[in-house]
Amino acid sequence: MSDQKRPVYLNLLQVKLPLVAMVSIAHRMSGILLFLLLPWALWLFHLSLASYDDFQHVCVLMAQPLHKFIALLMLASLVYHLLSGLRHMLLDFVIGESKCVAHVCAKVVVGLSLVIILVLGSYLW
Amino acid sequence: MVESITSHSQQGLRDWLLQRLTAIVTAVYLVVLLYFVCRHQPLSFEVWQAWCMQTWVQVLSSLAIASILLHARIGLWIVLTDYVKPYAMRILLQGFVMLALLGCFIWGLEIIWRGG
Structure with missing residues (x-):
């Protein structure tokens, strides 16, 4: 290695990440969140099909703030993960090769996610 | 031959492809599910159960759960x-x-094929 004197100390708190990086990291975080919430969704899915009474129980549960909050969290993660995933695919297929397009694309993903999450969220609440 | 340092098998391309394929299957499932739920508001247990117990829905659900888990x-x-x-x-x-x-995965299949 020729550049052994390169600085190795990086203050992560002072590194300002570009929007594109934030979008990418948020994609990962929403993915992890979805993985963690999967058993909760399966549990509700199970209850909703188990019997008439259990189905009614799901309706009651969904009216409680805690479960409503988890549902919204999962919905938001899902919408965001889907849209930023589409962005990944667009980038794969050449469209977002240039830095400028990738940046605009990232903005669109964030904006569109917020709109959809707000619409679906207000509908669900 | 380039020596692989991230994994022992050449799984990169396979994973890359699988990640996109499973994403598409999951997205299709979610769209179908959303369409059904939106069309049958307010959703009743009978309608929901009858829909879920159709063979094509069971097959699609199974594909979706397998896709979600491979993707994850x-x-x-x-x-x-x-x-x-x-x-x-x-x-x-x-x-x-x-x-x-x-x-x-096992739990999901059980729910899908046995109904709850």
Whole structure:
């Protein structure tokens, strides 16, 4: 290695990440969140099909703030993960090769996610 | 031959392709599900159960749950190899993820095919 004197100390708190990086990291975080919430969704899915009474129980549960909050969290993660995933695919297929397009694309993903999450969220609440 | 340093088998391309394929299957399932739920508001137990117990829905649901879990396996593998440096810790976490996903898969299939 020729550049052994390169600085190795990086203050992560002072590194300002570009929007594109934030979008990418948020994609990962929403993915992890979805993985963690999967058993909760399966549990509700199970209850909703188990019997008439259990189905009614799901309706009651969904009216409680805690479960409503988890549902919204999962919905938001899902919408965001889907849209930023589409962005990944667009980038794969050449469209977002240039830095400028990738940046605009990232903005669109964030904006569109917020709109959809707000619409679906207000509908669900 | 380029020596692989990230994995022992040449799984990169396969994972890349699988990640996109499973994403598409999951998205299709979600759209179908959303369409059904929106068309049958307010949803009753009878309608919901009758719909879920159709063979094509059961097959699609099974494909979706398999896709979600394969997708999660690849995604979490990437995240864990990126952020968890200590080998033992990473193997432990990956093992936990695999078991959790396998458990969810079996549970999901049971719900889909037995109804709850």
